[in-house]
Amino acid sequence: MTAETVLADPEIRISGLTKIFGEGQGAVTAISNANLEMRQGEFISLLGPSGCGKTTLLRIIAGLEVPTQGGVEVRGLPIWVGGKRDRAATRPVSMMFQEARLFPWLTVAENVALPLRIARVGQAERMARARDICATVGLKGFEDASPTALSGGMRQRASLARALVTDPQVLLLDEPFGALDAMTRDTLNLELMDVCARAKVTTILVTHSIAESAFLSDRVVVLAPRPARILDVVDIPFARPRDLNLQRTAEFQDLVASLRTQMTEGAE
């Protein structure tokens, strides 16, 4: 367990967080006493083997899953109060999933505008904002298309646009490009870094890829398998902006090797 309790005014504070699913003999501890703080605008990856509680941690921060013990604060507000979600605390938080989850009967721009429609933003304003953000993520010219006409990479762009359309302060990404081919994934990761830096959004990415976590992040949180816990929080020293050539350098490959060793040792 790594305790990181040094920031005076963290954007996100996770303290003593434990999540147990079920009861008795069938109980599964998905997260055990996790502690972590994040600065505003920081990019963190959660890296760990399948089933080590990464998605559960994101879902608790998003207000979709109630913790068993401990809590999460976003900008000083607890997400969960007495087992109930505080909507004011989750308002600045947006989540993107591995599957795009777009509605086929709506256009791309209408899908992107959905969170604004739910927030009762008027039609003209929400469509204007949706079109703007479509342009930011490389969907210019596809706003009026059906999502069924898009490639997998384009659908994930639309999904990212929908996550960003509310101007979130915290962006949660659950393996957003995990199902895409390597080249598309590289392109989208570069664009993601750029978009996150420009929006100054605090980002948590769940990934299985060690190289992806090292390339994108300011810090990598290495998680151990069950009982799920934080093994280490590793600072990534590479300057920004970063390009794909970074991945060919000896420094990058050494860092990836050392993260891999940590993960392997943690699994033993």
Ligand SMILES: Nc1ncnc2c1ncn2[C@@H]1O[C@H](COP(=O)(O)OP(=O)(O)OP(=O)(O)O)[C@@H](O)[C@H]1O
């Ligand atoms: N709703 C649930 N009910 C019971 N057990 C659950 C539930 N959600 C998750 N779990 C269990 O909690 C553990 C952590 O699951 P979680 O999905 O958070 O892991 P993960 O690290 O995101 O896995 P993956 O990388 O495969 O997506 C797993 O053992 C899983 O089976």
